[in-house]
Amino acid sequence: MTSYLLKGGIVATYTKDNEARAFKADVLVEKSVITQVGEGLTVPNSAEIIDCTNKWITPGFVDTHRHVWMTVMRASQCDWLLTEYLLKNSWSIQANITAEQVRIGQLAGCLEALHSGVTTILDHFHAANTPEHADASLDATLQSGARVIWSPSRMSPTTQYLPNLAFDTEAETYKWQMEKLREWGKNGGRLSEDGRVTLGLAYDIGDVGDAEAHKTVIDFARSIPVAVITAHVVKGPRILAYHERGLLGPDVVLSHCTELADHPDLDDEMWAAMKETGTAVASTPEDEMGMAHGNPVAFEAVERGVKCGLGADCLSINSGDIFTQMRFALQFHRARQHEHIHKNKLPPPAHNKFNSQDAFRLGTLGGAEALNLSHLIGTVEVGKKADLLIFDALSANLAGALDPFQGVVFHASNADIEIVLVNGEIVKRNGVLTKVPWGPVALNLRKEAEEIRRLWPVEKLEKLWVEYHGLKGGNLDWVE
Structure with missing residues (x-):
């Protein structure tokens, strides 16, 4: 070297x-x-x-929550609400994505990150529909040269979304995913010789169903040990549910955590659980503000001494850089402070409480601390x-x-x-x-993206959305 x-x-x-x-x-x-x-x-x-x-x-910048493979799905998703995203993407397109589409999306997503100076990624890989999908994602990650905590999600693909959700392959999916987790973890979770790629686990289902069954999976993952266990937290007191089940800890990164801003009556208890257990927040302000996740809490975490980093989240929707996330996080927090001062007719401050250095820290050292990598990066x-x-x-x-x-x-x-x-x-x-030439990747990415758009045109997705929204008793007055 x-x-x-x-x-x-x-x-x-x-x-x-x-x-x-x-x-x-x-x-x-x-x-x-x-x-x-x-x-x-x-x-x-x-x-x-x-x-x-x-x-x-x-x-280099550190991204603490990103779905890397989703670069292959950049079509009409940028204007979706979170509820639209779940039906139109998670339960439909994503459940039917091919392994080759995952492969090119993953490679392109890692290269996009590197192009934007994002050298470390916590990749919440939530398209592990089959062993072939998982292997394709991991192979592309290793090829890219990025530093990645590759975290396949313990979940099965949706087999039905209307009129109700169904996961008919759960038993067989659980079996192969656990077998693969053992295989990936046989070297202590080290997935590349140089240590750039390590194993994590995405686990979004720990607050529902059999607590002991979830604990079995988490305990096994920690025995490997996986580098990070990560999960989405948006609305509802999931943090307390995870805490009660013993699933929080210094190896856990919870994405969004917007419930911390929306439930002031539970606020102190939840923040205390985060801080006491050493659990980190991955804040993704661009999509949290745009998709109705709730308000970003990055600087609230900083104020309370809770580990926090930034992330781009869905690459089908958001920009793939950390510049955008630093600006959104800082300016949103400033706006809320200014709003509070004006609304309550308080004396204006001499300066903004947080500045560029604080945002820079979130995008670099803060992210490294959230991933327990500050001794390395x-x-x-x-x-x-x-x-x-x-x-x-x-x-x-x-x-x-x-x-x-x-x-x-x-x-x-x-x-x-x-x-x-x-x-x-x-x-x-x-x-x-330089490590992977972009030209051939771009052409393959375009080809697979066009195939997805052919199979899932905007009109088809919107029809599904109208039907689903109607079945759930939603207001369809907005539908043209």
Whole structure:
């Protein structure tokens, strides 16, 4: 593996003392690790020198909740409510997706993440319909070069959605999924030789049915051990249900957690359960605000000392970068604070409570802490893995920005990232993906996406939605 000396850039990072710092320095990467940070470093004979004059060097972004494979489904989903998404996607398209469509969606989704500087992903893989689907997703993940906690979901595909949901393959699906979990976990959950890909478990059903049966699965997963156990939490007091069943813990990441904002009478008890058990929040503000999940709670978690990171969630709906999530999280929280001040006629504050540095932390070190990886990633420090981004600070977006934290959070896009390193390997250089050429992936992605649109045209999905909504007693006045 090649060594690199990143010469003369501005490093923007949090430190081990939880301080945001921007300073001029060289960064030496040897094999997969950052070995030196400082000015005037000596160049090892084997190192490639990368001139970082007028560049910013930052940690890679960390995504704590993403459905990677869903890049293959970018059609009409961006304007859907969560309820529409469940019927039109989860119970229909997703239940009938092919393994090859999963494969290309997964590969394209990982590459999109890398292109946008997202070097680490907690992948909630919820299309493990068959062993072939699961293997296709894992193979594509390994091929991509991304750092991924690959977390197949313990669930079976829907076999009927009208007039009622049915999961007729649950018994056989449970059997093969548990067998595969044993197979994937035989090396302690390490799925790649270099440790970039590790095993997690997505488990959304722990608050319903037989508590002992769920505990058996969770206990087995922890015995492997899987790196992370993750689940969706939107409405209703699911956090307390999980807590009562002993399913929370420092290895658990709960996505959204918008119920924390919507149930003030339970608020203190639920937050206490999160903090006491070390359970983390994965906040995805872009889709939480747009799909009726509820209000984002990222900065509430920060205020209460609960681990929290950001995520893009469904790549069929949302942008695949963390820039968007940092901006949404910060500006939403500010807006709510401003609203409270105006509504209650309170004295205006001198400054916003949270700033760009705080949002940057959520997208880097905060995410690493949520995934229990802060000893390896999330900052630019000696001994950490070399998951690094190099920004062109003279780009059209950034040339006028003096503060790199403000520049990254408010002005940057993936076009400004010249180089991405993961585990000391360059996967994007001069703005171009290098580990896996994008051209053939794009063509295959387009082909499979068009096939999905052919089988599931907008008109067919809308007809299903109208029928379902009517059966459930919904108001159809809005239907044209």
